[in-house]
Amino acid sequence: MSDREGIEEELGGPAASEMVGSMCRRIVASRSILITSHHHPDGDAFGSSLALGLALRQLEKPVRVASDHPPPQRYRSFDPDGLVEYWEEKPPHDAFREVDLGILLDASEPSRAGCLAELIGRPGMDWICLDHHPGQRSPVFTHHWIAPRAAATGSMVLRLIDALGVKPDRSIAISLFVAIATDTGWFRFSNTSPLCLRDAARLIAAGAAPEELYGRIYEDHSPERMALLGRVFSGLKLELDGRYAWSVIDRAILESSGVPREELDGFVEAFRGIRGAQVVALVVEVEPNEFKVSLRARGGAAVDAIAASFGGGGHAKAAGFRRTGDLGDLLRRLRSKVEETLSGK
Numbered sequence: 001m002s003d004r005e006g007i008e009e010e011l012g013g014p015a016a017s018e019m020v021g022s023m024c025r026r027i028v029a030s031r032s033i034l035i036t037s038h039h040h041p042d043g044d045a046f047g048s049s050l051a052l053g054l055a056l057r058q059l060e061k062p063v064r065v066a067s068d069h070p071p072p073q074r075y076r077s078f079d080p081d082g083l084v085e086y087w088e089e090k091p092p093h094d095a096f097r098e099v100d101l102g103i104l105l106d107a108s109e110p111s112r113a114g115c116l117a118e119l120i121g122r123p124g125m126d127w128i129c130l131d132h133h134p135g136q137r138s139p140v141f142t143h144h145w146i147a148p149r150a151a152a153t154g155s156m157v158l159r160l161i162d163a164l165g166v167k168p169d170r171s172i173a174i175s176l177f178v179a180i181a182t183d184t185g186w187f188r189f190s191n192t193s194p195l196c197l198r199d200a201a202r203l204i205a206a207g208a209a210p211e212e213l214y215g216r217i218y219e220d221h222s223p224e225r226m227a228l229l230g231r232v233f234s235g236l237k238l239e240l241d242g243r244y245a246w247s248v249i250d251r252a253i254l255e256s257s258g259v260p261r262e263e264l265d266g267f268v269e270a271f272r273g274i275r276g277a278q279v280v281a282l283v284v285e286v287e288p289n290e291f292k293v294s295l296r297a298r299g300g301a302a303v304d305a306i307a308a309s310f311g312g313g314g315h316a317k318a319a320g321f322r323r324t325g326d327l328g329d330l331l332r333r334l335r336s337k338v339e340e341t342l343s344g345k
């Protein structure tokens with residue numbers, strides 16, 4: 001461990017400090033490291049992976065950062081040297097032959113790594129996992145640090161970097177700031193904690209400029225995306241006395257809009273501003289009759305149980321799931337689950 005005074009109670013306290021110390025020893029002993037995160041990486045998955053990759057490079061560790069699918073366009077400029085590799089399909093058998101240590105970030109379930117999932121648990125490779133989603137430790141990882149009270153995986157990676165003795169440079173600070181700021185809705189969501197704000201303060205001091213970063217991430221949209229957002233808002237439905245708001249983007253709308261699917265990020269957040277809405281949902285037809293449902297909650301409502309009842313997951317305030325089948329049937333079942341949740345059943 002570095003000279004910092006150990007890991008804070010809300011991230012796991014002395015037990016986490018001990019585990020992170022042991023992780024560091026495993027990292028230092030490794031020949032070659034692979035960092036990955038969940039498929040369709042968000043700002044936290046992307047920023048955390050990039051930051052840890054940059055930190056390991058500073059230590060002159062052979063490291064590769066790979067992800068199952070490119071992140072939304074707006075994040076790619078944070079990786080000007082192209083450290084992150086994107087795999088759209090399963091890599092050939094020998095693609096990561098040199099790697100003896102894998103690190104999975106922001107997800108605990110191997111299948112979440114998408115086309116890289118088969119690497120997790122591969123003989124000859126140890127795996128470490130850092131995740132802030134609630135869950136059980138899995139024996140597939142030699143070290144599995146779960147910190148459900150962490151605002152973002154970025155806060156956990158910052159502690160790992162500290163423990164490795166790396167001082168975050170400007171690029172690392174920017175990556176981690178993006179991770180934490182995006183996962184907290186720019187420090188608005190209920191997961192915004194004193195700790196993540198202290199982290200943000202450190203990262204700003206190290207060179208992350210919030211206004212510039214916000215502009216690059218959230219104020220750089222194509223006119224087509226704005227037009228689609230308008231269309232989605234016009235199609236918004238309010239039910240259950242206005243406590244449930246939802247909208248659908250079907251294949252026809254999506255294809256005619258010319259907007260790539262990854263640019264739909266942030267649409268569901270926009271619904272949260274509707275007065276009285278406690279649960280909001282955006283249903284996107286990602287493939288014919290295959291739907292991705294994003295849920296957000298406000299006030300006392302929670303959506304993780306709704307997502308779980310459809311085989312998905314997430315946090316109390318932000319969750320989602322995928323489902324194949326009939327749209328009408330999906331909407332009916334979703335409505336009844338939301339009604340159950342809102343009535344406290």
Ligand SMILES: [Mn+2]
Nearest residue numbers: 044106153183
């Ligand atoms: Mn996250």
